[in-house]
Amino acid sequence: MASQKLFEAFPTLTSKEWKHKIQAELKGADYNETLVWExxxxxxVKPFYHNDEFENNVTVHTSVSEFKILQNIFVHDVAKSNEKAKNSLSRGAESIRFTIENEAVAITELMANLPLENVTYYFNLPFLSKDYCAALNQFATANKANFIFLNDAIGQLVAEGNWFENLEKDFENLNTITKTSAFPFLSIKSGIYQNAGANMVQQLAYTLAHINEYFNRIEKINHAITIEVAVGTNYFFEIAKLRALRILFDALKKEYDYTFDCHIVATPSKRNKTLYDYNVNMLRTTTECMSAILGGANAIGNLAYDAIYHKDNEFGDRISRNQLLVLKNESYFDKVNNPADGAYYIETLTEQLAEKALALFKDIEANGGLITQLIEGTIQRKIKESADKEQELFDSGKEILLGTNKYPNKNDKMKHELELFPFVKQNPRKTLITPVIEKRLAEKLEQDRLALEE
Incomplete structure (x- = not known):
């Protein structure tokens, strides 16, 4: 009864009445020019959203309680990687993503004495080998392990400009793997689109077209597809992006009579990370991880605050893992499923992103599909156009990275901290297509500052 009286004390106002009040407060300024931004x-984007203007509830099942804290491990030394995996799992990680450089890595050595129950192990493979996948499959089956293989031949073409071998051979290998694998074996490395500067509609459409190429070229897929996404700093838009991705995937899979779900693995974007005032990167990755959780990612591998200029190190890994532990165990982000349901703003963004991405996807398919448009250079050109727009906003100060193009600390010195080269690497080589190049917004500004350091 108390709650009923409380709500009765406040009369319901229509969106028209709210707009009238806002217009009065603007004292003659134009509502659309002042408060609506694009x-x-x-x-x-409107300044407020009201239920009398909201027609459809966007149904997206996002099981936030299932999200897992993912630790990334690059396997250079098998014994050290094994110890790092054990240590990470004992300190809060719930799943491991191994990046294996070559087929010489012995699975039995890498997995020695690692816990197998309730832990998912991802194997990021920058090579395509049906024999190695068979070895992974054999080990996992014999030991009742939960493995996910991350093979992406199209992702190789996008990032490197060449197939692993060639189109026919790569898909022949993938068709062999799908017939023998008892575990998910296919990944969509869509993070490259975001990190290269594609806008969210492009990211969704290119990801969907990426998936559609596999649906068309692989005879029968029997397991969930893993979609690896990069999450940027536009908080509510990123929540909506992941929700829209599930809507689009569900719509596409029905056309092929598939029933499996997509498995989303999210990682914070590198595009907005900075060399100077690097501790701000922790704030950026925190909000990005929050977007990933609320958007419904199944697993989240955080990005260390110093990842762009330091080699993997225990401190950076621990801090990045602890950010997720705080969100999960102290901020209770895993306690409510579908947390964005009923938020008019997020649901409206979800619907608009999905609709725009679907229209772009249809255009891509009408013009030959993703691979054809990559060979023609259309995808690369569109991403560059979008990236240039964002770069212009950054260069003019309209898009702000605190500590870099706003309120920089002139006393910051980074020249002697660089263990990794933090800028786009020039690697001239013969390629089938122009590769999609990841590039951070602050690179030019940072290079200029480094050149002035004594």
Whole structure:
């Protein structure tokens, strides 16, 4: 009864009445020009959203309680990687993503004495080998392990400009793997689109077209597809992006009579990370991980605050893992499923992103599909156009990275801290297509600052 009286004390106002009040407060300024802004995706964002203007509830099942804390491990030394995996799992990690450089890595040595129950192990493979997948499959089956293989031949073409071998051979290998694998074996490395500067509509459409190429070229897929996404700093848009991705995937899979779900693995973007005032990167990755959780990612591998200029190190890994532990165990982000349901703003963004991405996807398919448009250079050109727009906003100060193009600390010195080269690497080589190049917004500014350091 108390709650009923409380709500009765406040009369219901229509959106028209709210707009009238806002217009009065603006004292003659134009409502649309002053308060409505347009995103890089062409979405006009209003200052408020009201239920009398909201027609459809966007149904997206996001089981937030299932999200797992993922630790990334690059396997250079098998014994050290094994120890690092054990240590990470004992300190809060719930799943491991091994990046294996070559087929010489022995699975039995890498997995020695690692816990197998309730832990998912991802194997990021920068090579395509049906024999190695068979070895992984054999080990996992014999030991009742939960493995996910991350093979992406199209992702190799996008990032490197060449197939592993060639189109026919790569898909022949993938068709062999799908017939023998008892575990998910296919990944969509869509993070490259975000890190290269594609807007969210492009990211979704290119990811969907990426998936559709596999649906068309692989005879029968029997397991969930893993989609590896990069999450940027536009908080509510990123929540909506992941929700829209599930809507689009569900719509596409029905056309092929598939029933499996997609498995989303999220990682914070590198595009907005900075060399100077690097501790701000922790704030950026925190909000990005929050977006990933609320958007419904199944697993989240955080990015260390110093990842762009330091080699893997225990401190950076621990801090990045602890950020997720705080969100999960102290901020209770894993306690409510479908947390964005009923939020008019997020649901409206979800619907608009999905609709715009679907229209772009249809255009891509009408013009030959993703691979054809990559060979023609259309995808690369569109990403560059979007990236240039965002770069212009950064260069003009309209898009702000605190500590870098706003309130920089002039006393910061980074020249002697660089263990990794933090800028785009020039690697001239013969390629089938122009590769999609990841590039951070602050690179030019940072290079200029480094050149002035004594």
């Amino acid at each position: 995103s890089l995706e062409g979405i006009k």
